[in-house]
Amino acid sequence: MAFRLRHAFRHYSTILSPNSTTPLTAKEKTRSALRLLKSETNPETIVEICRAASLSPESHLDRVALSIAASKLSAGNNFDALRQFLDELLETRSDLRNERFVSRAIVLYGQANMINQALNTFKFMSENLNIVPTVKSLNALLLASIIAKNHKEVTRIYLDFPRIYSIQPNVDTYNLVIKSFAESGSTSSVFSILDEMDRNSVKPNVITINNAISGFYSEKKFEEVEKLMSLMAERYKLYPSLSTYNVRIESLCKLKKSSEAKELFQGMIKGGRKPNSISYFNLIGGFCREGNYDEAKSLFGDMKRRGYRVDAECYFTLAYFLCEGKEFESALEIAKECIGKGWVPNFTTMKKLVNGLVGVSKVDDAKELIKEIKEKFAESSDKWSEIEEGLKPQE
Structure with a gap:
């Protein structure tokens, strides 16, 4: 056993940090795992990285890493690898045999569109781990179904599981159900959910309103929006x-x-x-x-x-659409300001801008823009050099 542990330690440390000669801290392991997972596609290696980092749902960074791993495995249709990994955690780590981890595993299965496995995990917790399910794991199951866009399952779980497992839904439960109705075009049931909340003495909150409003708008039920706003103010004093x-x-x-x-x-x-x-x-x-x-x-x-924070996404969005609208000079101003802040829109947008500037006889501006990009973002200089060499004013 001691030999296997020493071997595992050396092996796992090599995966996470090949050049390190000292053990990594828990946070260093997670950060290394995050970095590796972003580019890794081999399912076996993805699982090994997760094992090496000893990921746990107690840490936010660990949860992010687990989500990335689940998404990667499901994107490659490696569902068995994900199931085996999560089952292994439950079997080998006693510290994870709790509702918190099981709830996280259920959500990860939702990300992978493995709703049957999510349901089995919920039942396994109750029947084999002697953990009494609460509203926490019920809500995790609802969320997993929403993520997987299985709205019929949301309705079934909502109608059956509270009764079967003696769980009292809370405001988060109802909010998830309303979110499902909103996403599936079934907002006609929203007001009946609100009535049930009243019967169970559960007060709606801002998320309740927002989820319902989003659904009403998507179905163009403008009168329902106003009805809901009035109801919230009059009945619940929610403004x-x-x-x-x-x-x-x-x-x-x-x-x-x-x-x-x-x-x-x-x-x-x-x-x-x-x-x-x-x-x-x-x-x-x-x-x-x-x-x-x-x-x-x-x-x-x-x-x-007015001093509002303008993030990179706002710059990128405006630059993209200005290029789409052939407003290349305005797009150039936005791009320069953006680059000055250390951000650069994606290559497709910038190439469209450069070609657009050439098209309106602004070749010098296009060249100056490429020069600035190459200076500040050296990793992309090669592909920009190729474009720069081909710049010619359009006749």
Whole structure:
């Protein structure tokens, strides 16, 4: 046994850090595992990396690593490898024989679209590990089904499991069910869920409202949105939070109703509610998708003037759509500002921008942009050199 442990230690350390001569700390193991998992595709190696890092759901970083591993294995249809790995953890690590880990395993199976295995794991916990399931594992099972887009299973679990296992649903349970209804186009059942919450003395929260609103908008049930908002205020004294406004703004923009979303945005401000970066980002993306680039640029400028944090994704989105709209000079300004902050839009967007600048006889600007990218992002210099050599003004 001592020999096997020593051998395992050397083997695992080599996988996580080939050049290290000293044992890694738990955090170092996880960070090394995260780095390796991002590029690894071999299922056996993925499992070995997870074993070596001794991943546990107690740590946030470990949970991220496990999620990446599950996604990688399922993407390659290596479902047996994932099942064997999680089963092995339950069999060999007594510290993981608890509802917390089982709930995490259930969600990982959902990520891998292995709902039958998620259900079996729930039952195994109850029947073989002598762990009494609570609302925690019930909610994990609902979440796993939602992630796997198996909304029929959500309904079955919601209707049957609380009765079979004597579990009292909580607000998270109902929120997950409403989320499932919203994603599956079944929002006609939302108000019946709210009635059941009342009967069970479970008060809705902001997530309840947001999940329902998102579903109503996706089905274009605008009157239901207003009905829900009134109900929340009158019955529960729940008034629109910033996140609720943002859900409404995003939903309207998805429906190409960005002007209505902007009116809601302005009404929110007049009512004393301060927007945030997400509010602006949703509007900018909405107007871009409708081809109203002037409005998108105006909102972008207003966002910066008022001191809101503009993240890389906002720059990338605006640069992409400006290129799509052939507004290459405006896109160039956005790209330069973005690069100045240490970010660069993806290669496809930047190549479109460079070619667009050449197309409007701005070859020097295109070359200057490539030079700046090569200086700040040396890892991509080779492919940019090839493009630079072929730059010629279009006739």
